[in-house]
Amino acid sequence: MRVLITRPRDDSAATAARLQAMGDEAVVEPLLDIRFISGPAPALWDVQAILITSANGARALAAATPVRGLPLLAVGDASAAEAKRLGFAAVRSAGGDVATLARLVETTLAPQGGALLQVAANAEAGDLAGRLATAGFEVRKARLYESCPVKGLSPTLVESLKSARIGAALFFSPRTARTFVTLAKAAGVSGDLRPVAAYALSPAVAEELRAADWRAVRVAPRPEQDALLAALDADRAAGCWETVGG
Numbered sequence: 001m002r003v004l005i006t007r008p009r010d011d012s013a014a015t016a017a018r019l020q021a022m023g024d025e026a027v028v029e030p031l032l033d034i035r036f037i038s039g040p041a042p043a044l045w046d047v048q049a050i051l052i053t054s055a056n057g058a059r060a061l062a063a064a065t066p067v068r069g070l071p072l073l074a075v076g077d078a079s080a081a082e083a084k085r086l087g088f089a090a091v092r093s094a095g096g097d098v099a100t101l102a103r104l105v106e107t108t109l110a111p112q113g114g115a116l117l118q119v120a121a122n123a124e125a126g127d128l129a130g131r132l133a134t135a136g137f138e139v140r141k142a143r144l145y146e147s148c149p150v151k152g153l154s155p156t157l158v159e160s161l162k163s164a165r166i167g168a169a170l171f172f173s174p175r176t177a178r179t180f181v182t183l184a185k186a187a188g189v190s191g192d193l194r195p196v197a198a199y200a201l202s203p204a205v206a207e208e209l210r211a212a213d214w215r216a217v218r219v220a221p222r223p224e225q226d227a228l229l230a231a232l233d234a235d236r237a238a239g240c241w242e243t244v245g246g
């Protein structure tokens with residue numbers, strides 16, 4: 001089955017490898033371009049921990065500062081793994097979304113321990129800083145990268161959708177889902193999504209996807225790539241894809 005991956009390019013490679021190991025053909029169509037923002041390194045002298053909400057946040061942080069020893073709390077396992085790969089020594093994963101990251105902060109850190117630095121982009125999912133401020137934490141945002149939506153779907157993807165050559169599509173963020181729905185409408189392929197099942201990392205992602213007419217919208221039982229791919233594999237085992245996306 002051909003499966004569409006809409007993640008930024010640096011994140012797509014690992015997902016594509018997983019799909020290929022499952023016997024699928026990965027179709028990579030990044031919908032967001034990630035750009036690091038150059039500038040002074042963030043001040044960390046009085047920071048008790050750093051918060052990242054994506055693997056791109058880990059990459060941007062590594063590019064912005066040589067500091068690797070501060071505690072780093074990551075939104076999920078993929079973000080934590082990328083931070084460890086980049087040399088950060090004290091990494092913990094919240095194993096979920098922004099809400100679970102906030103709970104991890106609240107249960108493991110104390111407001112009097114010092115400020116928190118949140119690695120931020122130009123667009124954010126959820127109000128992590130606002131929630132933690134309510135709990136008494138000082139949160140400083142360092143805007144170290146930006147994610148910019150692409151201007152349109154590629155001609156190759158448009159043709160694949162028109163010819164019903166995509167069986168499933170994976171979406172990892174509300175913004176990416178919203179971008180895809182908008183671009184599909186602009187390209188005149190909204191009606192060609194009916195043979196495609198959309199797989200959403202979370203209910204918030206699924207909510208954006210429901211603005212289009214999919215064959216089905218599935219939500220991962222946990223906001224993790226493993227759970228998302230397991231849902232896809234379970235549908236395959238149930239015989240959902242025998243005639244779709246071949």
